[in-house]
Amino acid sequence: xxxxxxxxxxxxxxxxxxxxxxxxxxxxxxxxxxxxxxxxxxxxxxxxxxxxxxxxxxxxxxxxxxxxxxxxxxxxxxxxxxxxxxxxxxxxxxxxxxxxxxxxxxxxxxxxxxxxxxxxxxxxxxxxxxxxxxxxxxxxxxxxxxxxxxxxxxxxxxxxxxxxxxxxxxxxxxxxxxxxxxxxxxxxxxxxxxxxxxxxxxxxxxxxxxxxxxxxxxxxxxxxxxxxxxxxxxxxxxxxxxxxxxxxxxxxxxxxxxxxxxxxxxxxxxxxxxxxxxxxxxxxxxxxxxxxxxxxxxxxxxxxxxxxxxxxxxxxxxxxxxxxx
Amino acid sequence: xxxxxxxxxxxxxxxxxxxxxxxxxxxxxxxxxxxxxxxxxxxxxxxxxxxxxxxxxxxxxxxxxxxxxxxxxxxxxxxxxxxxxxxxxxxxxxxxxxxxxxxxxxxxxxxxxxxxxxxxxxxxxxxxxxxxxxxxxxxxxxxxxxxxxxxxxxxxxxxxxxxxx
Numbered sequence: 001x002x003x004x005x006x007x008x009x010x011x012x013x014x015x016x017x018x019x020x021x022x023x024x025x026x027x028x029x030x031x032x033x034x035x036x037x038x039x040x041x042x043x044x045x046x047x048x049x050x051x052x053x054x055x056x057x058x059x060x061x062x063x064x065x066x067x068x069x070x071x072x073x074x075x076x077x078x079x080x081x082x083x084x085x086x087x088x089x090x091x092x093x094x095x096x097x098x099x100x101x102x103x104x105x106x107x108x109x110x111x112x113x114x115x116x117x118x119x120x121x122x123x124x125x126x127x128x129x130x131x132x133x134x135x136x137x138x139x140x141x142x143x144x145x146x147x148x149x150x151x152x153x154x155x156x157x158x159x160x161x162x163x164x165x166x167x168x169x170x171x172x173x174x175x176x177x178x179x180x181x182x183x184x185x186x187x188x189x190x191x192x193x194x195x196x197x198x199x200x201x202x203x204x205x206x207x208x209x210x211x212x213x214x215x216x217x218x219x220x221x222x223x224x225x226x227x228x229x230x231x232x233x234x235x236x237x238x239x240x241x242x243x244x245x246x247x248x249x250x251x252x253x254x255x256x257x258x259x260x261x262x263x264x265x266x267x268x269x270x271x272x273x274x275x276x277x278x279x280x281x282x283x284x285x286x287x288x289x290x291x292x293x294x295x296x297x298x299x300x301x302x303x304x305x306x307x308x309x310x311x312x313x314x315x316x317x318x319x320x321x322x323x324x325x
Numbered sequence: 326x327x328x329x330x331x332x333x334x335x336x337x338x339x340x341x342x343x344x345x346x347x348x349x350x351x352x353x354x355x356x357x358x359x360x361x362x363x364x365x366x367x368x369x370x371x372x373x374x375x376x377x378x379x380x381x382x383x384x385x386x387x388x389x390x391x392x393x394x395x396x397x398x399x400x401x402x403x404x405x406x407x408x409x410x411x412x413x414x415x416x417x418x419x420x421x422x423x424x425x426x427x428x429x430x431x432x433x434x435x436x437x438x439x440x441x442x443x444x445x446x447x448x449x450x451x452x453x454x455x456x457x458x459x460x461x462x463x464x465x466x467x468x469x470x471x472x473x474x475x476x477x478x479x480x481x482x483x484x485x486x487x488x489x490x
Contacts, residue, residue, distance in 0.1 A: 003328025079358065115452065118381040125389025129361055132396050136354060144400065151397045155390060175452055 017110055018092050027057040029243035032277075033284055040288040067232035072139055075229065079137035084227075084234045086130030087241035093123040094248040097177050101261040101269030107178055108269065116177040117165050120252060121158070124207065127245060128154040134238070135226035146225030149295060153213065156302040157206040163310030164200035167193050167317045168256045181260030190257040195313045197257045199306050201282075204249040206302070208242065210283055212290045213298060250279035332373060340366030351409040357395045364388040378452045 031046070031054060038045025046053030071077055097116040100108040113119050128151055135147020169175050171192060172183035183189075190197045206213040227238045254260060254275040261268035263275075293301070343359040343366075350356040368383040459467050 003331070006328070076352070076354070079355065113377065115377045115381045118378070118385070118452075122381045122384035122389060125385055126361075128389070128393050129358070129396070132393060132400075133354075133358060136396075136400055148397065148400060151393050155393060158389070 013110055017095060025247035026240040026243040027061065029247060029280070030057045030060070030239065032280065033243075033287075036281065036284045037288045040285070061236065064232055064236040069234060070229075070231045072229050074139040076137040076139070079133050080229075081234070083130045083134030083137060084230065084237035084241070086133070087127055088130075088237045088244070090123055090126035090130060091241040091245040091248065093126075094120050094245075094252070098248065098251045098255065099178050099181060099260060099272075100251075101267070101272045103269070109178065112176055112178045115175050117169060117175050117180065117252075117256070120177075120248075121162055121165060124245065124248070125154070125158055127207075127241065130241070131226050134230070138226075138229035140229050143226050143228045146228070150209065150226060152295075153206060153209075153298060156299055157203045157213075157306075160199050160302060160306035160310045161203035161207060163307070163314060164193075164196040164203065165256065167196040167310075167313050170314070170317050170321055177255050177260075181255055181262065184259040184262060188257060188259040193257065193313070193317070195309060196317075197253075199310050199313070200253060200256065201279075202301075202306060204253060205283060205286065206298075208246045208249055208283070210246065210287050212286070212293045246283060247276070247280065250276045250283065253279045329373060333370070336366050336369040336373065338366075339363075339369065348412060351412070353399055353410045354396065356410075356412075357392065357399055360392050360395070361388050364392070376451070378455055 034056070035045040035053075037043075046056035049055040049059045071080055096110045097113055097120055098109065099112070102108065131150045131154075132147045135143040135145075135150070138144070168180060168189050171189060172180040174180060174183070180189075227235060230238060251272075254272060258275045258279075260275075261272040263271035266274075340363050343362040346359040347356050347363065350359065364383060364387040368380045368388070371377075371380040371383060
């Protein structure tokens with residue numbers, strides 16, 4: 001009965017990691033977003049619930065849990081209620097291959113897949129299905145427009161993202177996240193692959209629908225975009241998916257370019273979180289200081305700038321790797 | 326072995342049940358959306374076969390890109406989503422006959438074919454082997470496939486241009 005035990009263990013892992021990651025990533029993410037936006041706009045941010053407003057997100061979550069789930073009369077109920085689940089599950093699946101740190105010789109990772117980074121790119125490409133169907137099933141023109149914008153944006157930026165990942169995998173000679181971190185023993189890949197790092201950061205911001213790439217949910221044009229019709233916990237699930245995806249992208253940036261858990265003096269797990277939250281801070285900093293791009297500028301940036309640059313970078317990397325061998 | 330069998334039955338159900346929805350649903354968006362669990366079920370079968378690289382590519386290309394493109398096109402077509410679609414016509418009996426004959430023929434051949442069994446350990450890292458094979462023994466097939474994609478791309482652009490002008 002070892003396989004039954006194996007399945008039970010996998011489910012338990014999934015529940016622990018997903019609930020922890022979900023609660024931690026989303027709640028802390030929303031709190032940080034509000035605090036940092038307040039700081040940038042010379043406000044205080046949440047202040048009243050708990051010390052420095054740290055429990056504000058908990059209070060918001062409890063409020064959202066109690067709210068009624070409203071389904072628009074002409075919505076496709078089945079698709080409407082599945083869409084938030086697709087977004088959340090797809091965002092959380094990426095956490096399987098992220099190595100959070102090292103305790104002694106034991107690497108804190110759910111499963112070190114031999115296709116690690118490819119798996120990450122694959123599951124994060126599923127998010128767009130949830131966004132697209134959520135926008136369509138609401139039977140609302142703003143939601144549909146948001147969903148369609150999201151589809152064109154995410155498909156376009158998946159390619160530069162993949163190219164950046166390929167350059168790093170070529171340097172490391174492996175697709176496994178643990179091997180990639182180990183390959184950065186001497187020099188972080190951000191110094192060896194600055195162009196790939198830049199492309200990855202831009203594409204990651206676009207993949208997580210953040211300003212300056214937040215056209216799918218541009219509030220001044222589309223009310224709230226694809227989740228305009230969602231209320232209560234279903235709305236919260238979309239938020240959870242978004243922030244979980246942002247943390248996953250930040251963690252992946254750390255793994256691919258910033259040396260993962262490696263660093264002097266401090267324990268590895270602490271290093272990992274310092275680097276990851278530095279990237280999260282960068283995403284938020286950009287969000288609250290830059291205006292939004294137009295859709296044509298957005299697509300031009302991807303197809304006419306990032307894509308050729310990414311291809312050239314792969315060519316250069318290949319040349320260097322071959323000559324160095 | 327029983328665990329593998331259980332996993333296979335589960336994955337087969339995940340693959341086949343949505344596939345039936347794809348060909349029977351009167352709602353075209355639901356039909357397109359049902360392709361996603363089908364593709365994911367197939368990628369699960371690849372995992373059972375220890376072809377992890379193909380699994381990831383299957384999810385990335387089919388579930389993540391092709392389905393999205395299909396949905397995108399359906400939603401951009403005017404009136405494409407609201408109409409109930411009739412997926413069957415009066416030729417159902419004939420279709421059943423042809424499909425049944427084809428399935429029988431395939432089963433007959435597949436059950437009799439001697440499948441070569443190779444024992445030994447799978448390499449932990451098969452992406453490298455796939456890459457080497459694609460650029461040496463199968464380089465011609467690889468290039469021809471990319472040419473086919475290029476031709477279809479050009480064709481699509483020409484059709485779109487003609488309708489626009």
